[in-house]
Amino acid sequence: MRYAIYFCPTVDDPLSRTAAVWLGRDAFTGSAQSRMAEEGFQTEELDALTADPRRYGFHATLKAPFQLAEGMSEDDLLVAIAAFAEKTAPLEIPSVIVGQLGPFFALIPERLHPPLQEFxxxxxxxxxxxxxxxxxxxxxxxxxxxxxxxxxxxxVRWGYPYVFDEFRFHMTLTGPIPDAQAPAMAKILKDRFAGFIGRPLRIDGLALFVEPERGAPFLVHSRLPLTGAQPNG
Structure with missing residues (x-):
């Protein structure tokens, strides 16, 4: 069993629903979602190009997948997540866009947002x-x-290369896309996620995802809202 601490919107959030249909799977329920072909891509090709993010579920990585340390239990982890959520205030990314991180497409902040980096x-x-x-x-x-x-x-130190100064918030939408297909994929994603692009994204909860065994699809175990008060000033 591996655990991961991610951000994802609530199960009934329109972004969650849109992403589940796009990826072909709902990480809250584990259920497959029907997919249609898109201009320039057959259904089977889209399945292959979204296979990796489909297994992990729609999310932004905060604490990458890990096995529990010796002496720690799932209950201990859940108590700690609840305590963190209770003292931590929600925050808002001013604007998100569809962008590329190398060959991958993802929803990303339009610009670096220091409060998000600190969170x-x-x-x-x-x-x-x-x-x-x-x-x-x-x-x-x-x-x-x-x-x-x-x-x-x-x-080596933190179990994930992309932390602190190397962290870039992203909610992955594809696996690697060949250069020749990138413009067509960008257009499809901008159409699919048009209702969320250029708008704020509220980071208002922590989700515990679980991987029951290596290579299995990740599932949302629980999601806790951030309920801490905003700091004065």
């Missing part, structure tokens, strides 16, 4: 005691020799 860093640090160290096999899966030094150090 993500606090999640990484707060829940680090619950994470078992990565095995050598897990480290090698990340191809550390291909990473810049800081990301390689993050991988």
């Amino acid at each position: 993500a860093a606090s999640v990484v640090q707060t829940f680090e005691p619950f994470r078992a160290p990565l095995s050598e096999i897990d480290i090698e899966r990340r191809k550390p020799d291909s990473l810049p030094l800081r990301q390689r150090d993050n991988l």
